[in-house]
Amino acid sequence: MTIKFAVVGTGWVAGEYMKAILADPEAELSGLVSSNPDRAKQILVDHNSDARCFGTFAEMVKDPQIDAIVLCSTPDVRAEQAILAAQNGKHLVIEKPMAMNKADLWRMAEAITRNPIRTVVSFVLRWNPSFDTTKSLIDNDAIGRIFMAQIDYWHNIGPQYGQFRWSSTKNQGGSSILSAGCHAVDALRYFAGEIDEVTAYSCTTWSNSEYEFDPNALAIFKLKNGGLGKISSSIECKTTYKFNVHLLGEKGSIMDNKLFSHTLPGQTDYAAIPTILPDSGDVSHHPFADEIKEFTQSIIKGTVPRSDFFDAYKTMEVSFAIDESIRSGSKVILSS
Numbered sequence: 001m002t003i004k005f006a007v008v009g010t011g012w013v014a015g016e017y018m019k020a021i022l023a024d025p026e027a028e029l030s031g032l033v034s035s036n037p038d039r040a041k042q043i044l045v046d047h048n049s050d051a052r053c054f055g056t057f058a059e060m061v062k063d064p065q066i067d068a069i070v071l072c073s074t075p076d077v078r079a080e081q082a083i084l085a086a087q088n089g090k091h092l093v094i095e096k097p098m099a100m101n102k103a104d105l106w107r108m109a110e111a112i113t114r115n116p117i118r119t120v121v122s123f124v125l126r127w128n129p130s131f132d133t134t135k136s137l138i139d140n141d142a143i144g145r146i147f148m149a150q151i152d153y154w155h156n157i158g159p160q161y162g163q164f165r166w167s168s169t170k171n172q173g174g175s176s177i178l179s180a181g182c183h184a185v186d187a188l189r190y191f192a193g194e195i196d197e198v199t200a201y202s203c204t205t206w207s208n209s210e211y212e213f214d215p216n217a218l219a220i221f222k223l224k225n226g227g228l229g230k231i232s233s234s235i236e237c238k239t240t241y242k243f244n245v246h247l248l249g250e251k252g253s254i255m256d257n258k259l260f261s262h263t264l265p266g267q268t269d270y271a272a273i274p275t276i277l278p279d280s281g282d283v284s285h286h287p288f289a290d291e292i293k294e295f296t297q298s299i300i301k302g303t304v305p306r307s308d309f310f311d312a313y314k315t316m317e318v319s320f321a322i323d324e325s326i327r328s329g330s331k332v333i334l335s336s
Contacts, residue, residue, distance in 0.1 A: 181233025
């Protein structure tokens, strides 16, 4: 069985998805959606693909030859496209953020519930080898209950990136959290569990910033397990790309790829685990191939990938709660 994909968009990330699909023996790149046919045709030539070019999403979503769609469109249209795809029985790969507001997120959930399809949301770091290692250590009780978790996303996303022209706007970027920091929110949930309460703040970096919103945000959480969490997101900063993962547990601690654990009783300092860290903002460094492979298998075998819509929905709920707390100046209680 071969899963036939269409990719929506022709940007940097879309190109990585095309590579991932072409590398999977059980997947086929069958379509590319773009309002710029000349650019789309050249991209397909560059990828040595004979996929069909579609001028509109509406045209592609009706094609019975397409099994699954990768949404690399801008975030402001993602919700409508996802709803239409679900109504037409197309499986979905959804880039983050899934939606720009809670109302659209609810509408997406309703459409996917009514029209059961396989989904995966691109919190792509869940497929990073260091994340795999950390999750395995946690699941095997290497550090016990996590009572304090701190995750940082620091990445200077400026005019050097093509997406900046739209991701810096309130309409399509939304906030520091929606634009990028939601990766940190998802990582904290993935490692430390669900979140009950949010208090958050934001600030500017430079007075001449081109961002239409504060590019820096920090949130403090009360975790469902009784512990505490903190995430920070800075997309306008003087630093190399950093994704810091610090976890304090009752039986040990993890700092990125370093472990201090009760399972190593003779240990006198943190032990470094050789692995691939999430230490680059270059999307070619991100494990899209592993994400697509797992998603393809989920369609074929009827399994649920590690970041399906309904799991990622919870990350988006927390992300919206962070922005709500920033706007209101008050804590936000998440419904159970």
